[in-house]
Amino acid sequence: MKRLAWLLAIALALAACSKEKDLEPPAELVDFTVKLKPDHVWSTGTKGGDKVLRLGLSPAVADDRVYVAGHGGDVQALELGSGHDLWVTKTDLDLSGGPASGEGLVVAGSISGEVLALDAATGAERWRVAVGGEVLSAPAIGAGLVIVRTVDGRLRALRVGDGTEAWSYEQPVPKLTLRGNGPPVISGDMVLAGFDNGKVVALALSSGDVLWNATVAPSRGRTEIERLADIDSAVRVIDKDVFVVGFQGRVAMLSLESGQIWWGHDMSSYRGLATGGDNLYVTTADSTVVALRRRDGTEVWRQAQFLHRALTAPAIQGDTVVVADFDGYLHWLDAATGEILGRAKPGGGRISNAPVSAGDLLLVQGDSGEVQAYRARPRAAG
Helix, strand or coil: HHHHHHHHHHHHHHHHHHHHHHCCCCCCCCCCCCCCCEEEEEEECCCCHHHHHHHHHHCEEEEEEEEEEEECCEEEEECCCCCCEEEEEECCCCEEEEHHHHHCEEEECCCCEEEEEEEECEEEEEEEECCCCCCCCCCCEEEEEEEECCCCEEEEEEEECCCCEEEEECCCCCCCCCCCCCCEEECCCCEEEEECEEEHHHHHHECEEEEEEEEEECCCCCCCCCCCCCCCCCCCCCCCCEEEEECCCEEEEEEEECCEEEEEEECCCEEEEEECCCEEEECCCCCCEEEEEECCCEEEECCCCCCCCCCCCEEEEEEEEEECCCCCCCEEEECCCCCCCECCCCCCCCCCCEEEEEEHHHHEEECCCEEEEEEEEEEECC
């Protein structure tokens, strides 16, 4: 299974290089006027994974707790403010997606296609079930259900109480896809997810019935690589609008009620987007960070000083946008202008998954399994 994951990761690299003609070396980091000073608050370690696996492991925050999972099988609950351990559960699974927290559970998925649910208060195992496909993103939890996305193109709804399946839904998977899956998102009585064929689907949360589906990133080209159109990041829901971006496709705004596309612009991203204020922020396939107006997609600014540094999706932290890169650096940008404000290097190497904003803290989990918390403050004049 690990060899398969390695081969798929190589396919991702080849696909990105072919489409984006990414033959240039990563951009060198440039000097800048430091206006924000990131302070390291705490750190903890989990057992990481092979660098080529592209796992979907990232901290989950609930109230004053942080839940983290490592590829080596450990799941931990930590105090948000201090990083102190509250409990640690050692599993026998190669964890690859999650965790998610909700309805008294902490849930993660594995490379072997098992989903594990732990008691959020104590870490005791509540149930585990086989779902038939590798899990590369965090589940979504709500209305008594755990919604799991697997690499075989399925969404499965598992009952919170015992993990039995309530419903499932499937979209066809193209012959060649990028490694990674966008997590399902619950909004009210709906669950939304993007798929490897460029479609976004909205389902009734209670039954799995299809409410609408929309093709956001249509497949184009003569070769399998040219036709890659994966939506490998989470959709974002703001009020009655859905925002989504796909690889070799478009960034678009859709109606939550009908799936109608209100606007769309050509853009390629397998990292994803974030929303903040009147803007949305996208990390493109070549590691440009672009700010767009939510209402019409008009470009506000573009930060291209990190080309080919394999940036993560952005995170919104107050009035800043934060991304991380392949070399383990965190970069704080001004959300209004894109100006570089601050930088930190936590250590532990490559960071593939977006940082997580938690109040005034920024959490980041490196591919090696190290989890760090930072607080950024304006640098004193002089």
